[in-house]
Amino acid sequence: MGQKILLEHANVPGIKTYEVYRQHGGYRSVEKALKSMTPDEVVEEVKTSGLRGRGGAGFPTGMKWSFIDKKSGKPRHLVCNADESEPGTFKDRYLMEYIPHLLIEGMITSSYALGCNQSYIYIRGEYMWVYRILETAIKEAYAAGWLGKNILGTGYDLDLAVHCGGGAYICGEETALIESLEGKRGNPRIKPPFPAISGLWQNPTVVNNVESIAVVPWIVNNTGAEYAKIGIGRSTGTKLISASGHCKNPGVYEIELGLSVDEFMNSDEYLGGMMDDRPLKALIPGGSSVPILPAHLIFKNAEGGDRLMSYESLSEGGFASGSMLGSGGFIVYNDTTCVVRNTWNFSRFYHHESCGQCSPCREGTGWMEKVLHRIETGHGREEDIDLLWDIQRKIEGNTICPLGDAAAWPVAAAIRHFREEFEYHVRFPEKIKDKDHFVHEPFEKVRHLVAKQTV
Structure with missing residues (x-):
């Protein structure tokens, strides 16, 4: 420790x-x-x-x-x-x-x-x-x-x-x-x-x-x-992390900034690895408003270096391959997680919490919630995915406060890293309509099915 x-x-x-x-x-x-x-x-x-x-x-x-x-x-x-x-x-x-x-x-x-x-x-x-x-x-x-x-x-x-x-x-x-x-x-x-x-x-x-x-x-x-002297580089001192989701030891932890994500995630002193030893699918390192990271970008950045629990390391690669430390809300997802459902849930929250002062946020968060709900319930259309991308792009940076960005970033990251899962929902609606649809095929199989149908 x-x-x-x-x-x-x-x-x-x-x-x-x-x-x-x-x-x-x-x-x-x-x-x-x-x-x-x-x-x-x-x-x-x-x-x-x-x-x-x-x-x-x-x-x-x-x-x-x-x-x-x-x-x-x-x-x-x-x-x-x-x-x-x-x-x-x-x-x-x-x-x-x-x-x-x-x-x-x-x-x-x-x-x-x-x-x-x-x-x-x-x-x-x-x-x-x-x-x-x-x-x-x-x-x-x-x-x-x-x-x-x-x-x-x-x-x-x-x-x-x-x-x-x-x-x-x-x-x-x-x-x-x-x-x-x-x-x-x-x-x-x-x-x-x-x-x-x-x-x-x-x-x-x-x-x-x-x-x-x-x-x-x-x-x-x-x-x-x-x-x-504590921490690393410009990320000095310690940081409280709120860990939740599919990890063995959820809770509040105080870490020295610069600790590797791998050690924090898998050490018995901290989260102890994945609950039920299921595969890790994705992670949100800084609360619901920061971009989700898929498993292959969590422990290594885009250049192959170790990902650290610091402001700089988690944001390496920008939003294309990085995220943010944010408020330290560390949410862990295993392979049973439906990214579409999770993103829809976040969009419901941001639509509900928008103050309504800025048109892009007031209208855009509602549109994203509706489109995501349509995709999630098996009624989505192929063009809905690009529509979501266009809506979030028009919200980001166009509001008085950062709530618009907070609503847009999760949607953008989910499509950027898990587009095949959105396509899976659109192309195989019969597979996701039962009440337990979020425990569907592993993501690699989803990718295979989508790629096979595209070909």
Whole structure:
């Protein structure tokens, strides 16, 4: 096992309580930052660490912090994005449920660095039990003097509140989240202006993911240079991975970035290989919005090099032969998986979650869902496959926020890598109409049947 930063004390009995968390070094970063560091020095440590946003975009956190407007004189805000609605991703929930004070400590230290006196945790509506855990932990932090007026006698004030969202995937986008936090419909804003200039109530605002904020205490305590030693290249530090699907050991894992996909997938320390020892068919490494990878591209990239669990390695080859680390939602599929059915399921989700503000997304996601359903149920036409390709191409890059891309990429990758399976559905509808059709012939046989009929 590699180094553990976020989950180091995850199995300590009672770690979610203030007393136990404090006994294991909790809130030391707040003491260090407020008593011996300037806000700019904290920002520089985060820059030095190379920490990249763990919500999916992978943008350098320290650089994002440096963009916040410090000259306008307006109040500044730090907002923690705890919406976590990406299918296949559940690592933020784990952190908040079992180690809530780690996030709160990170919020205090990060708020100090940014000069914020009012900060928020925006949590998805379905996480109501986690919301209550955070509320309890925040009350404990106030009672112990870590929140409120004149923290540690330093003159620094900070109030922290948790806001429960309405259960909308679109509110994972930072400007839609801000709109929702203001009490409005969660529609993404056109940028610029960016939140760092005009965010919550038109004040300078930074929005960061739970995991990104929770690692700040370790960076402050141990220095950014030490954090940068972990990982590989520009993918520094550790990353939480939410593993699900047809693997033997699903769950939340903390890995050092740069671990090989092969080791993560097959080592007994991690996923332990395929459930029931069935063949691996495909993998989605970063949540439902990133491209699916077929088995032959999972452990080796297009050039034959080892595929690593890092931002750069997983994206090698572009979307033609690569994917993205994304939010770390690692979904494993064995040979019984119907890629068409899986893609249709994702398209249903994105159609339902589209805010409807942009025509390409509002209309296109619905069209993709309908066409995929037609193919999946044995009523597809040969031209439907090219129609799907054309629809996703016209959605990608043509919307205010990335939800359009998130809806288009899974469809494009499924057709790119598994076109024969779509053709199989169209040409052999009698084979896929029974209720268990997703357990059909192995993909190699599907390819053979399609190729034979084409000839």
